[in-house]
Amino acid sequence: MAVEIGTAANYDDLLTKLRDFLTTNAELVASGQAWTVLYGPQPGTPFTRNEDVLLRGPGTSGNDEILVSIDPVFDVGSDYYNVGFAGFSSYNPEIPLVDQPGRLANRYIHLWDGAMPYWFIANGRRFIVVVRVTTVYESAYCGFILPYHLPTTWAYPLFIGGTSRQSSWRYSVANHAGHSAFFNPGNASSSSATDANTGSAIRLPDGQWCYLANKYQTSNENPANNNNIAPWASWLGTPYLREGLDGQYVLIPAEIAITTPYPANLGALEGVRFIPGFGTASENTVSIDGVTHLVVQNVYRTSNNEYAAIALE
Numbered sequence: 001m002a003v004e005i006g007t008a009a010n011y012d013d014l015l016t017k018l019r020d021f022l023t024t025n026a027e028l029v030a031s032g033q034a035w036t037v038l039y040g041p042q043p044g045t046p047f048t049r050n051e052d053v054l055l056r057g058p059g060t061s062g063n064d065e066i067l068v069s070i071d072p073v074f075d076v077g078s079d080y081y082n083v084g085f086a087g088f089s090s091y092n093p094e095i096p097l098v099d100q101p102g103r104l105a106n107r108y109i110h111l112w113d114g115a116m117p118y119w120f121i122a123n124g125r126r127f128i129v130v131v132r133v134t135t136v137y138e139s140a141y142c143g144f145i146l147p148y149h150l151p152t153t154w155a156y157p158l159f160i161g162g163t164s165r166q167s168s169w170r171y172s173v174a175n176h177a178g179h180s181a182f183f184n185p186g187n188a189s190s191s192s193a194t195d196a197n198t199g200s201a202i203r204l205p206d207g208q209w210c211y212l213a214n215k216y217q218t219s220n221e222n223p224a225n226n227n228n229i230a231p232w233a234s235w236l237g238t239p240y241l242r243e244g245l246d247g248q249y250v251l252i253p254a255e256i257a258i259t260t261p262y263p264a265n266l267g268a269l270e271g272v273r274f275i276p277g278f279g280t281a282s283e284n285t286v287s288i289d290g291v292t293h294l295v296v297q298n299v300y301r302t303s304n305n306e307y308a309a310i311a312l313e
Contacts, residue, residue, distance in 0.1 A: 001123040002027040003312045007102035011081040011113045015072060016047035016133065021120045022055060022127055032062045033124030038091055039069075049074060049247055052097055053086075057143055058124045066125065067091055068103045068142045071106055074113075080170045083110045085142045087160040087203065104209050107162035107199050109138040110171040110179075119294055121312060126159075128310060133171040137282055138163050139308075141182045145202065145256065147267035154205040154307050157267060159256075161185065161200035161212075163299055174300050177215035181298040183254050183272055183308045188213030188223040199310065200229065202256060202266065210258055227258040231274050232298075238305035242278040249275050251293065251309050271311035277304040285312070297302055 002025045008014035023043045028034040037043065040053035047053070049072040056064030072083035089102025114134050119130040126143025139160045147157040161182025166173075173179045178187030178197070185200035188211075200212040214233045216223055222233045231238050233254050243249050251273035256266040275286065275295060281302075284295040286309060293309035 001121070001313045002033075004120040006118060008103050008116045008118055010115070011072075011074065011111055012047055012049055014111065014116055014118060015049065015070065015083065017118070018120060018129065019043060019047055019053055019055075019070065019162070022099045022122055024167060025122070028122060028124070030296045031060060031124075033060060033122075035122075035124075035127075038067075039093070039097060044090075047072075054091065054097060056091075057126070059144070062124070064124070064144075065090070066143050067100075068127075068160070069097060073106070073108070074171060075168065078168065079112075080168055081113050082108045082167060082169070083111060083140075084108050084167065085140055085160055085162055087142070087158045088199055089156065089203070089207065092115070102203070102207065104165065104201055104203070105165075105196075106159050107140070107160050107180065107182075107201070108169070109140050109162045110136075110164070110169055110173070111138060112171060119310075120310075121271065121310060128271065130294065130296050130310065132283075136171045137181070137297050138171060139181050139183075139296060141269055141272065144270070146270050149205065149267070157204060158203040159269065160202075161201070164199045165197050177217055177220055179187075179299055180215060181296075181308065183269065184214050184298050184306065185212050185229065185273075186215030186220075187217050188226055190216050190223070204261075204266075206260065208261070210261070212256065212258075227260060228256075230257055232305060238274060238276070240304075241276045243276060243305070249280075249288065249309070251275055251288055254308070267274050273311075274305075274307045275307050275309040277302065277307045280307070282307070
């Protein structure tokens with residue numbers, strides 16, 4: 001597993017650094033877990049903000065075909081600089097990227113064209129991106145989860161999560177449940193448990209995309225009968241959790257539980273855990289069982305149950 005922590009000079013520089021980290025990082029290359037560019041500007045060249053990049057992750061055994069695209073979406077006049085992530089079930093170079101089989105429409109993170117501290121974490125199965133824009137933390141998870149299934153029953157547990165489904169939002173959009181981190185997604189419709197207008201989705205064993213939401217579109221209330229990422233959902237009581245009597249934190253895995261199209265506990269996001277917000281803040285680190293974790297808040301939210309701890313390994 002590989003980690004890179006730094007500061008990008010601007011929007012284009014962040015895109016270039018992310019692509020080059022995934023494809024050329026020495027640890028990923030040495031372990032056979034480097035991602036490959038199948039489409040778009042190759043490593044070592046400046047990332048053009050006018051062209052997508054399609055990446056293939058090899059998994060940890062080198063035998064997988066994990067397909068994720070990076071799509072710059074920006075408007076200088078409207079002052080938004082966003083990045084969309086999409087997932088695919090296969091790739092045919094003879095057809096346009098937007099028409100590839102099994103495509104999930106973009107999930108976005110919202111950036112700007114100035115300096116941005118960033119944290120990249122990756123292995124051959126998935127990559128995580130955290131970027132700070134002023135006091136807002138944009139984050140994404142793209143790739144496989146840790147499924148509670150055998151490969152023979154679920155060979156392609158692909159998760160794509162950003163902070164919204166809105167291509168033209170700015171990082172400054174606040175007080176909207178739809179602008180929410182991949183680990184605590186929002187923007188469910190109060191009338192539907194399968195609303196596609198949310199920032200996180202997972203490809204189920206039968207090949208359909210399942211949309212995840214912990215919040216209603218216009219409030220932070222937990223949707224009833226919905227598809228959640230636990231334990232951030234408010235009905236689980238996480239607002240009342242805090243560190244233990246010894247001052248140490250107990251980190252809780254980020255598990256995906258759904259009710260639609262069928263009830264199932266699907267698995268956990270690799271390296272992502274819930275941490276109480278008492279006594280900590282974004283960019284702090286905590287060490288649990290010898291593993292250092294980065295504390296990250298849910299976009300602009302700082303309530304006790306709006307933090308994740310992401311393993312830096």
